[in-house]
Amino acid sequence: MDQSSVSADKPKTTKESRRALISSFLGSTVEYYDFLLYGSAAGLVFPYLFFSDKMDPTLGMVLSFVILLAGYVTRPIGGVLFGHFGDRFGRKNMLFITLMMMGLVSIGIGLMPTYDTIGVAAPLLLVLLRIVQGLAVGGEWAGATLMAAEHVQEKNRGLAASIAVTGGPTGSVLATLILGLFAGLPQEQFLSWGWRIPFLLSAALVVIGLYMRYRVSESPDFVEAQKSGQIHTGVPIVRVLTKYPMSSLYGILAAAGPLFMQSLLAIFMVPYVVESGAVDRQEALMMLTASSFVHIFAIPFFAGLSDRFGRRPVMLVGAGISIALVFPMFALFNSGSFWLIALAFMVGNPIIQASMYGPIGAFLAEKFETQDRYTGVSLTFQLGSLVGAGTAPLMATWLMNLGNGGGTSNIAWYFILLIVLAALSVYLSKETRNRAERTALRAEESIDDKVLGQ
Template sequence: MASSYIGSSLEMYDFLLYGTAAALVFPQLFFSGVDHGVGIALSFVTLAAGYVARPIGGVIFGHFGDRLGRKKMLIITMVIMGFVSIAVGLLPTAAQIGIWAPIALVTLRVIQGIAMGGEWAGATLMSMEHSSPKRKGFGASIAVSGGPSGAVLATLVLGAFAALPEEDFLAWGWRVPFLLSIVLLVVGLFLRAKVTESPDFEKAQAAAAANKNEGRTAAPLLQVLRRYPKEVGLSVVGGLAPLFMQSLLATFALSLAVASGHTRSDALLMLTIANAIHIFTIPATALLSDKIGRRPVMITGAILGVIGIWPMFALIQNGSTGLMLLGFIIGNPLIQALMYGPMGAWMGEMFSTKTRYTGLSLSYQMATTLGAGFAPLIATGLMAAGSGSTTLLAVFFCGLCVVSAIAFIIAKDRKAVES
């Protein structure tokens, strides 16, 4: 579980670093030849490019994870994620190598997206499949809770270096947080080298070896598409609302708070506190789903999303720092956690062991691309269309909650069936 936790922490740490740098640094250093607004848009396009690459990574690493084992794939994905992050920290700027700088940046982001595409499902399954049958939700959530942990770490590191004079921050300060990824990489690799292979995977391999008449089975992706198309579709739709909220608060909400009169340091501090609480509410909601079923917990989150998005925006835009914190808490530790905490187990339980890595990777990464990858661009566009009002954005999120709730209702609650 610890190795899975570190992996998802590194994933979110890298995501927040890149997202923040895309807004503050990359337009000036990698897209300096265009208008500043266009530079910001191009930086967010590179952010989205990594999300678009994730389903590809999910299919690739899911295939080999179902054939060769979860452990091997998790070591590979962590190495790639870590070294790409370090490479971004060492990347020359457009002033040094011209157009090759943004090309290299996009290339690294796509490579990182492919690795991240295989990381989440593998980490979630390793934690889930090492857990007892009555604690599958809690086990999967340990990996999931690494996300807010990485967010807390990234916010603290970024906050420290953002305090530098702007000239120093643009010259070298922004690079250091990326280079510090090596610490998480070393710790994660040490833990993953020691962890044993998933017992569920080993049982499935043993059963396949005993059945010599079974012959060569189709590729895991083909099995998933033939046997589980409904489950893939429901998983993708179910993930839209919580993943949109996660990305919204990690990127757009900070800009909203600052535009509403809060200082960037206050907004970062309040978001860090909310993320620290989020670390504990994710496994708490998953543990609750182990007791009463995934469906009622996740539907409750969707209902609260429809209700809570309105006061969340109002509180973030309020002049009080304490009320801004309450807005952040409503968003992630409450609304998002109720839907997201049980999600790893909810998705994973839809697929058989021999196709679970592929099914979970494909489903989750498609949901991530659609729900989280374009969230900053969608939020910015809806705010512009609403003349600076959050009303259209809130309505959009309510719609996502409704369609995700429908997916939760339609999908068979495997936990409820098992109990």
């Protein structure tokens, strides 16, 4: 039988499946709380604390976004590293390590001295912590998604994988909500100590996540592959690049478009609407929090549709929705109206982003066989994240200042380009929903034909 998917008749206990889903969701939430908290602080705090006060504020913000990008650059490296050991020795232990790394980094950022205290060592230390953070997230996303997807029957794989994926917006809700509460402090107090508390609170979340990860069992798919002797002793990344070159490319491009929108809203648009004067810092963060909360439910909704109708149809319709709504979304952002800006966040996250992003976990997982899946999913998603999310703040800043008067229209056209490439990649990909069931059916038909022919 094709090992690219879970067999249709493989026993999956309800208790273990539930535990795996909860563990993946909580672990992913903690990871992305820490990772996205940095993104929120990059535009609101770091330019003022970790660079010389003689530096132009715009340059300080650009440098903060460059350091932000460093985390995205190291995410594929972390994905390949943890994917290698995850495909060789199992998913569970790797996820325990990534969560521990993430928690330690966030505590370190919360305790970091500023430029006024240690000078140029401050931004250098920030770069180092961001790199370690990127390595941890690089191994987290694929592992958490696979632990959820590989613990359930294939007919529910899209929805199960999306449970881990919703850790992203859940982490964003927590990050922006907690940071937003402290953002209401007077500017001096917020920059002095208020912004540090959300990072330090990460310790409590990590303890809960580690406890859940300790209790979950190893992936049934991986255990079965081990028993059947399908786990290779070679290098998984080599097999992925040689065995799945086009599948990997399609996965990268399919992820880049929706991930660009996610990063744009979380990192660039908050300071953008604050600087416009339409809303204050706390209001903008609360708008993002509200849209991220709805996003938590939108992702499994679109993932559930992909379980019923297929990954390709849902993602292609999502691409059409994204293209149709991106210009209206930016018009709302530029309206100067409190409620219309809040609506813009709602259009961007739960509708534009989720419509293509919801099925992405299952879409990527089903492209690779079990013994190569952790590496394959890590590589494709994290490279897509680098191309889409990692470059989003810098690209948006550059596009806004092209000098052609296009402003946010330039960003909209660039997003449309990414979505067109994503849609083309999805269209050229094979439909993988219920792939194992179809493979099993073909095998049974082949046996019946042989019996009848005797």
